[in-house]
Structures are given as structure tokens and as C-alpha cells.
Amino acid sequence: xxxxxxxxxxxxxxxxxxxxxxxxxxxxxxxxxxxxxxxxxxxxxxxxxxxxxxxxxxxxxxxxxxxxxxxxxxxxxxxxxxxxxxxxxxxxxxxxxxxxxxxxxxxxxxxxx
Numbered sequence: 001x002x003x004x005x006x007x008x009x010x011x012x013x014x015x016x017x018x019x020x021x022x023x024x025x026x027x028x029x030x031x032x033x034x035x036x037x038x039x040x041x042x043x044x045x046x047x048x049x050x051x052x053x054x055x056x057x058x059x060x061x062x063x064x065x066x067x068x069x070x071x072x073x074x075x076x077x078x079x080x081x082x083x084x085x086x087x088x089x090x091x092x093x094x095x096x097x098x099x100x101x102x103x104x105x106x107x108x109x110x111x112x113x
Contacts, residue, residue, distance in 0.1 A: 002105040003113045004045055011098055012039045020092040037061070045112045048072065056083040064110040067103040076102065 012023040027039040035054040038047055053059040059071035067073050071082075076099050078086030086093060094102075105111075 001108060002101045004105060004111065005113060007102060007105055008039075008041055008044060011094065011102070012044060013041060016095075016098075018092040018095070020088060020094070023088060026089060049110050049112070053083075062106055062110050065107060067106040070106050073099065073103060073106070 012027075015021045015025075023039050027037045029038055029040060029043075036047075037054075038044065048062040049064060051061045053061055053071045056071060059074070060069070061071050063070045074082050075084075075087045076094055078093070088094070
């Protein structure tokens, strides 16, 4: 089962071999101007689960057990309904498998583990 701590470490706080920088390069205490989303390890969970998006009224960043309606998935996949642009800004984007891990974590209730 995917865990939040593994997502934090392997996706939010780390880049990857494709050249994608860590999400925390932009979404941190200094960069939280990006719609108030700080993905720093100490605060990221509290900024995601059941938290309304500041960029798209009515959207919720992570809805436990509901990946299809969780706005983070919309932003990561670049769906046509998002406000702004696909994340990470300018790419390279997360690989399909990385998005699937996040979806599965949300599907199992988005536990803070």
C-alpha cells in the first residue's frame, strides 16, 4: 500500500531521473504563494487532505477515498477543468505510475502514515 510518507519522500520532496524537480522547490513556505500550497514535510498533509483549493473555488485538494474528484489528481493529469496549468509547472510531469500511487493512497482513505 502506498503511504503518505513515501509519497512525501519520493515525489513531493525529491526530483527524478527525468529532470523533474522536487515539488517542494516551488511549494514551500517561501513559495506558498502558489495558491497557498506548502508541500514541506512538516505541513504538507495538513495542506492537502480535505483542504479547499485556493485556485479553483469548489475544488478540494484531496478528498479521502475519492481520487477522481481530488483536485490534486486533476492538476497532476492536466485535465481540461483545472484552473491555471498542469503541475509540476512547465514539466517534466509526473510519470503515470507516480500519479497512480497518489491515486491509490487517496483511494485507501488518504491516511497520514
